Amino acid sequence: MKQHMGADILILGAGIGGYEAFRVLSPLLKKKHSGRHITIIDKNNYFTFVPMLHEAATGSIEPTHCAIPLRALVAGTPHTFFKAGVEKIYPEKKTVKTTRGTFSYNICIIALGSTTNFFNTPGAKEYSEHVRTLDGAMRLKHQFIHTLETCGNEPVSINIVGGGYTGVEVAGQYADLAKKDLKKLYPSKQLDIRIFQSGNNILPHMSKKIxxxxxxxxxxxxxxxxxxxxxxKVKKKTIELNDDTTVNSDITIWTAGFETLGDTYMNTGTNERGRINVTENLHMIDYPDTYAIGDIANSVDQKTNVSYPQLAELAYHEGRYVATRISRIVQKKKTSPFRFHSKGQLMPVGDWYGVAQIGPFILFGKLAWWIRRTVYVLFMPGVLRKIRIVFDWTIHSFGVRDVISVDTANIDERI
Incomplete structure (x- = not known):
């Protein structure tokens, strides 16, 4: 039976933005003895560090090492976690309808992220994989290993749709896997890895040099x-292209883009792309107690009047900003508008090669790869998770990737 529940500070979504908002806000409220209470709602009971999922999908790290239980996040605090899906948000009423009931709130942080955009391509949703979620990465890993174990002598065809960051990272991982691990574990197997990019170049948001x-x-x-x-069009074992050719595809990985669903959750306050319009303080234009951060928010650079890019780095800083702002409002202190300046871009292209763009400086090769790994480990929440990931990387450097796969389909059917 669904109930109506009250919440003081409500965080919807525990991605990078929502997780960081809670992680910063909780100790600030405790320090000020505010007596305020936070409720987190997410459809999963874990936080996922998405930037590492392509490594989990290809066996470089254990998939669960990219996740942190949300119960562990709230343990030892007065705050609460609810596993529920968000159905509708009513900022004018300060209520949220979920699969477990309706919540009223005093302050709300909407951090519901984005989802894969298949651009209405026939068969794409049914027959392609993605690496935007933990279960997606685990499903891709299972399909890849299953294909290796059951295919004949023909090369395994891996087609990656989209040549942005994720597409390049996934391609780099599979290329290294083919050169190193396959020779040891599956000496008779080969991979045929292809990237299909709709634009003129891969990595369209990066420099020509990169x-x-x-x-x-x-x-x-x-x-x-x-x-x-x-x-x-995507079929079970082929993909069709706009030049009327058909390509064999044992595994199709869709990394062509993502979409936000703000207009699905709300009847007001969104732009044409489904992002929630916010002020320079990251709250909705007509609702100062309802904030939106991360991919779902349309936050704008006040100097250029251009929307900030939908990056994990942006979600991280927006989460920290909103947490600090709420803490200062509780204390009746003034706050400053949100400003974002990207520290740069870090991207691996397989093992021992990376790209690091830090301000005007661009690095390639092993140093860039090492910087990226160091930064990501530092950003990964939880000391134990950091240790486990470093351990995974060390084992992989001196051994082979994990090629154990457990098919969870039957488990899902029983549930």
């Missing part, structure tokens, strides 16, 4: 890159 170097690296690793091409 595009050229990364393209060169991937091609040296055996990855085929096709640009100015659209996937028009």
């Amino acid at each position: 595009q050229h170097k990364v393209c060169q690296r991937l091609e040296q690793q055996g990855v085929t890159i096709t640009t100015n091409i659209h996937v028009t």
Whole structure:
């Protein structure tokens, strides 16, 4: 039976933005003896560090090492976690309808993220995999290992739709896996790895220099890159392109983009892309007690009047800002508007090669790869998770990737 429950400070979604908002706000409220209470609602009972999921999908790290139980996050605090899906948000009423009932709130932080955008491509949702969620990464890992174990002597065809950050990272991981691990574990197997990019170049938001170097690296690793091409249909074992060709595809990985669902959750306050419009203080324009952060929020650079890019780095800083702002409001102190300046971009292209763009400086190779790993470990919440990930990386460097796969389909059916 669904109930109506009251919440003081309500956080919807425990991705990078929502998780960081709670992690910063909880000790601030405790320090000020405010007596305020936080309720977190998420459809999963764990936080996922999404930037590492491509490594989990390809066996570099244990998938569960990318996740932290939300129960552990609230343990030892006066705060609460509810496992529930958000159905509708009513900022004018200060209420949220969920699968477990309706919550009223005093302050709300909407951090519901985004979902994979298949652009209405027939068959894409049914027959392609993604690495945006933990279960998606685990499903991709299972399918890849299952294909290796059951295919014949033909090369395993892996087609990656989309040549952005995720597509390049996934391609780099599979290319290294083919050169190192497959020779030891599956000596008779080969991979045919392809990237299909709709635009003129892969990594369209990065400089020409980076595009050229990364393209060169991937091609040296055996990855085929096709640009100015659209996937028009995905089937179980093939994909169709807009030049009327059909390509064999044992595994199709969709990394072509994502969409926000703000207009699904709300009847007001969103733009044409489904992002929630917010002020420079990150609250909704007409509702100062309802904040939106991360991918779902349309936060704008006040100097350029251009929306900030939907990056994990942005969600992290927005979560910290909103937490600090709420704490200062509780104390009746003044706050400053949100400003974002990206520290740069870090991207691995397989093992021992990376790209680091830090301000005007661009690094390639082992140093960039090492910087990226160091930064990501530091950002990963939880000391034990950091240790486990470093241990996974160490084992992988001196051994082979994890190729154990457990099919959870029957478990899901019983549930």
